[in-house]
Amino acid sequence: MSLRTSGTARAGQYAALLCYLVFLAFPFLWLISTAFKPARELGSLHPTWIPEDPTLDNFRQAFDEQPLLRAAANSLTAALCAALIAVVIATPMAYVMARHRGRLSTAATGWVVVSQAFPFVLVIIPLFLVLKYLHLINSLWGLILVYVVWSLPFALWMLAGYVRAVPPELEEAAAVDGAGRVRILVSVTAPLLAPGIVATALFAFITAWNEFFFALVLLKTPEKQTLPVVLTHFLGAEGVADLGPLAAAAFLATLPSLVLFAVIQKRITGGLTAGAVKN
Secondary structure, X not given: OHHHHHHXXXXXXXXXXXXXXXXXXXXXXXXXXXXXXXXXXXXXXXXXXXOOOOOOHHHHHHHHHOOHHHHHHHHHHHHXXXXXXXXXXXXXXXXXXXXXXXXXXXXXXXXXXXXXXXXXXXXXXXXXXXXXXXXXXXXXXXXXXXXXXXXXXXXXXXXXXXXXXXXXXXXXXXXXXXXXXXXXXXXXXXXXXXXXXXXXXXXXXXXXXXXXXXXXXXXXXHHHXXXXXXXXXXXXXXXXXXXHHHHHHHHHHHHHHHHHHHHHHHHHHHHHHHHXXXX
16 A cells, blocks of 8 residues: 555656656747747747748848847856856855854855845845946946856855865875965865866856846946847837747857756756755
């Protein structure tokens, strides 16, 4: 009886998981299908999943209508710089948080967790005023600064988990052999943190690459706009979407995130697990 109940429960779990996966995959599959459909099929009253007459016209029209390559270059610049700066700042801070326990470290960890609950609209006005004072409105460097500030808490939490996963005995053994603090950090700890640093950098990159709200508010001229903002230009003045080119452009914009996430998903999961266990 118990085995039958266990089998039924397991089947229910698999069914729920399958439904969830279908729910997650539906937008992306619909996006791919729409990107390759001709205008005749997009306006059909009986839509199909697989295009009957697949075409690349939507991709050509998307590149003709909007400066997608320039927007992608802006997004790439902002995301790469933000990821690099965030990791450079977060690595020593995470080491201190993980190795030197105390009230300050505990308070910093608590603040990191709480800051993740802040909505964008809560911080956009003070950020806008600060960037205006620094003359960084409508500047990619201003946007990069915002991305660094926004991704830093999670980068800290993630890297701190990796640091705690490194056995302190290794550092103590190096100290017994006469190595100084800097030598220990460079020769012992840093190589072991390399996977975590790479995963954190790539996670910060994906976060910045997909970000829309800050870029919409802070960048005014078309030459500075990033890819998520340019995608909104496929919407007409009355909110009517140019569906085919929009789907084609959105599909191209999604590819880098999917490829990077597929590459680093195991390392991200490992970092999250390390942070959760070692806390």
